[in-house]
Amino acid sequence: MKKPILCTLLALLATAPLALAAETRCGWLQNPTPANWWLDDSEGTWTLMTQGAGDEPAGFDRIPDISTGDYVRTNGNYGYACACMKVETDASEGRIVAIHSFRQLPISQCSNDTALPAVE
Template sequence: MMLVAALPVLEAVAKGKSAAAKAAVENRCGWFVNPSPANAWLIDRDGEWIIATQGGEQAEGDWPPPIAEKQWVSYGGGSYGHGCACMRVLTDRKTMQVKRIVSSAGKTLAQCRRDPKLAEPRD
């Protein structure tokens, strides 16, 4: 009887998959920073999560749009800058990389500014 229960685990291991459950989607909120083309990260209470690096890895999924133009701090008058966002993501905790963005939403700047654990990025 015990052997029958272990078969799915053995099959997963044989296929090179972890016996652990699928990676869990995490909800992360903080500063979404996009300072230049193809570079982006999210700074939350746990640190700085890399979303994209120019010429490097890019997370799958859509980046969060600001909820309004006044909720985006522009760098040098262009479209690059930072805002506040919440994202449902799959991550690699060892490398602090976002692998996939399941969903994302812009939030008010005030939401991030109220959090004492989040320092606002500088341009």
């Protein structure tokens, strides 16, 4: 009797969609123009959203106004900051699909991190 139940449970698990695991990503959070956001970390560039695409990740509202913290203006009201976020990613697309938490860091932390690319 136990074997059929075990087989049924294994079959259900094999067909269930896999939950994405949250991971912490830290680096340069860039917002150079309206609705264009990405994070450059030690593993590459992760797109949060692109203007006109309507592709805002779940939890994007967890990112506060980054210009009120340690921030570099590069284009009027736009620029970049250093941040750590707990996120879910789609690695095949290079996208952040969900944001669980956000913490803005001093610019010096990213500037001094040799694993991060230089910010342009």
